[in-house]
Amino acid sequence: MSTRIGFRWLRAGHCRHPECIVQRGGRCRVVDYPSLVGLLHHPTRGPMLFDTGHHERFLEATQPFPERLYRWVTPVGLDDAPLRQQLADHGIGAHDIGHVFVSHLHADHIAGLRDFPKARLHAMRAEWDDMKRRGRIGALRHGFLRALMPADMEPRLQFAEDSARIDLHGALGDGPGMQAGFDLLGDGSMLGIPLPGHTAGQMGLAFETLGGRRVLLVADACWSLQALDLDQPPTWLATGIFADRRAYRDTFHQLQALRQSDRDLLMLPSHCGPSWEAIRHESL
Numbered sequence: 001m002s003t004r005i006g007f008r009w010l011r012a013g014h015c016r017h018p019e020c021i022v023q024r025g026g027r028c029r030v031v032d033y034p035s036l037v038g039l040l041h042h043p044t045r046g047p048m049l050f051d052t053g054h055h056e057r058f059l060e061a062t063q064p065f066p067e068r069l070y071r072w073v074t075p076v077g078l079d080d081a082p083l084r085q086q087l088a089d090h091g092i093g094a095h096d097i098g099h100v101f102v103s104h105l106h107a108d109h110i111a112g113l114r115d116f117p118k119a120r121l122h123a124m125r126a127e128w129d130d131m132k133r134r135g136r137i138g139a140l141r142h143g144f145l146r147a148l149m150p151a152d153m154e155p156r157l158q159f160a161e162d163s164a165r166i167d168l169h170g171a172l173g174d175g176p177g178m179q180a181g182f183d184l185l186g187d188g189s190m191l192g193i194p195l196p197g198h199t200a201g202q203m204g205l206a207f208e209t210l211g212g213r214r215v216l217l218v219a220d221a222c223w224s225l226q227a228l229d230l231d232q233p234p235t236w237l238a239t240g241i242f243a244d245r246r247a248y249r250d251t252f253h254q255l256q257a258l259r260q261s262d263r264d265l266l267m268l269p270s271h272c273g274p275s276w277e278a279i280r281h282e283s284l
């Protein structure tokens with residue numbers, strides 16, 4: 001990873017869940033899980049995003065039945081400034097965003113996607129194909145809301161699997177799934193890392209920051225670093241919507257091993273409040 005990337009971790013809404021369901025051994029209290037968005041700055045391609053977080057469009061999309069069930073199961077809070085506003089505070093217009101790296105297609109990661117009509121959308125083909133093959137109920141049951149996806153999403157998608165594979169030579173551990181990354185921009189700066197299980201084609205993102213930190217955004221492969229460190233994966237109730245529980249477990253164990261073997265790697269889950277709090281005011 002030769003080209004270094006500016007990085008800030010932003011919060012765009014949150015979901016509220018009982019900790020004892022999200023995390024085996026968690027306490028019986030309701031916790032706000034932030035929906036986090038990576039604001040990335042590439043030296044020649046400009047500002048880019050990792051996911052787009054939550055958005056009031058979620059409330060419109062979950063107005064009818066049976067979609068309304070989605071908001072009952074995952075109550076959403078929208079008390080942050082909208083992502084567009086947060087970007088404007090950094091001097092970035094929505095049309096300046098040239099690339100959005102979509103970790104997966106769950107509503108809390110793509111609800112804001114329609115705000116960025118100029119962006120090329122990077123995702124895994126495995127994810128898109130899995131969502132597309134499902135009917136309305138099947139899609140809903142697995143956390144997909146098509147109403148949140150831009151009408152022109154398909155032609156704007158660039159599939160990670162079509163990018164060159166870069167051998168990571170064990171840089172992200174020895175697990176079978178993390179031996180190579182997809183060179184999403186063709187310059188080695190942004191590596192898409194397959195993290196299957198939570199959804200069929202979930203993709204993490206590995207890069208090096210301007211300050212020289214190696215970062216791995218792991219999306220929902222785990223919901224907190226504490227869950228990894230205490231070996232407390234989600235309960236069976238929470239994994240009910242997952243695409244493949246066994247693959248999820250394998251990915252979770254790979255991340256655990258990686259975290260133990262590489263303490264310099266900044267691993268960031270998309271809903272981990274404490275790790276967001278630790279760097280929320282930093283440009284890395």
Ligand SMILES: [Zn+2]
Nearest residue numbers: 106108109220
């Ligand atoms: Zn999520």
